[in-house]
Amino acid sequence: MTAYRELATLCQQLEQTSSRLTMRRLIAGFLRRVEPSELEIAVNLIIGRVFPEQDPRSMQMSFASVFRLLGELNLPTEVYRRSYSTAVDAGEAVRMILKHASHKSRRLSIAEVHRQLESIAVSRGRGSRKERDHMFRDLLSQIDEIEAKYVTKSMFGEMRHGASEGIMLDAIAEAASVSSDLVRRAHMFAGELGHVARIALTKGEKGVRDVRIILFRPIKPMLARTANSLEEAWTELGGTLALEYKYDGARVQIHKRGRTVRMYSRRLTDITRAFPELIEQLRKLPAERTLLEGEIVGVDPAGKPLPFQHIMRRVTRVHQVQRAMKKIPIRLHLFDCLMVGDEMLVDSSYEIRWKTLLNTVPADLVASRLVPRSIVQASAFFQDACSKGHEGLMAKAMSSPYTPGTRGKSWLKIKFADTLDVVILAADWGYGRRHNWLSNYHLGVLDEESGEYVPVGKTFKGLRDDEFQSLTERLLSIRTAERHNTVYVKPEIVVEVTYNEIQKSPHYPSEMALRFARITRIRNDKSSNQATTLQTLRELHRKELARKGEVS
């Protein structure tokens, strides 16, 4: 058995360096000396996971739970106040608080710490909240404050020591003396870091090479990079590309063997039971074995795509699936085929995979696509997609292989986006590396009827560090009030915000919220009475909705 303390020490060392090579070396050394039976657990805990990626169990513990139970220690109020205001993150706050509780470490092993975390995760049903709190407090009483810090961090998935999945993969490769590329490929197919580590360290290169795609073990989806315009995508791909509609729905990976069909989400969660009508349809496909990928969108009776919110009502649904099925009909748009029969197509070109897809499934299940001959034709297709209520287009390089889990340059997404000039109404204090900055800005538009500014969303994106710093100073100088973590300010600062959609909001009184808002400019040239008005925003929202379908 390896002491959990050693894992905590490793994390402390990682925290002290920003060099990836050093982190890789430190982790590799640790993986080589950790007790083999604890290897898989350790690999996950180090990068901030209690359970492997595909494990459906979760801790059901968050900041609120942990701070509630720490409050029960009845330490001086000053200890809590100082810890919360000084600590950069939750793990650090826990350490600072527990320093005053002076628990002695019983030197639990990695396996024992994990066993206790597991029993917290499986506690369910009436009274389980209290039971989980009790069990976690019990765990804290057996470890010292340094160990508690990293247990908390693993539980919250925020290590903040700079090493995560990517560096872990390199470390596994180094520890096992196997090439990094092979280890990464094995991980994309196996989907579980712990398994990859065990195989690499016990079976070496041969074991890693033998990992391949198996049906009903979902693989990491290939990711796309964003292009700012169609022209940019065209240039980047050298004009030899295909365009597909980018549907605003849920990405799914479909595995079929005989009459058995299962569907997995982008994060590899099994969501088969949410879409019975689709499963039934897919079971009838002639292909005996296949692995397909596509996007599911909600549609109205006329077939127009519904806003994203509606498909979300179905993806995570467990109860009343049949009722949701009637209310929110769906359509599947397939765009890739990674396996047919015994043939593995991951390394085949996109062109070949597309042809195989067409030969495998009926045409009405396939995404709309165009191989453009000119950029003019491409632009028309983009307009076409947007006007029909879709998100935009995907541009794909014809000869590119499927590269699971990586954001390569062979898939580019081009999304509709627009800008508004909005006013900063308030800002939240940041967390972690933004601890000392006001980092999350509440955005408002002017209601011409009342003359008041009403919130329509928040954003923390778009500014550079130096801009956060100067904006923090500026905002503090016009502060009107401060409550909890939020500083309210005079509505004076105007920022240009880029967004992708105006959503119907059940939360904001304006009943609208901006999706994916990011600051693209600080409009020092504009005063707040020149900002976008609520009335204008409503009009834009109406126009957006007119392109999309409606639920009856």
Added chain:
DNA sequence: GTTGTCTGCCC
């Protein structure tokens, strides 16, 4: 039984 809070997971 209803409403509110927390959590995880879609984007």
Added chain:
DNA sequence: ATTCTGC
């Protein structure tokens, strides 16, 4: 999801 930063 998007964006910025450091290697």
Added chain:
DNA sequence: GCAGAATGGGCAGACAAC
């Protein structure tokens, strides 16, 4: 160019509080 970090809106489900 990759990897990591910070954090958005909104959905269902599970449980807690009333």
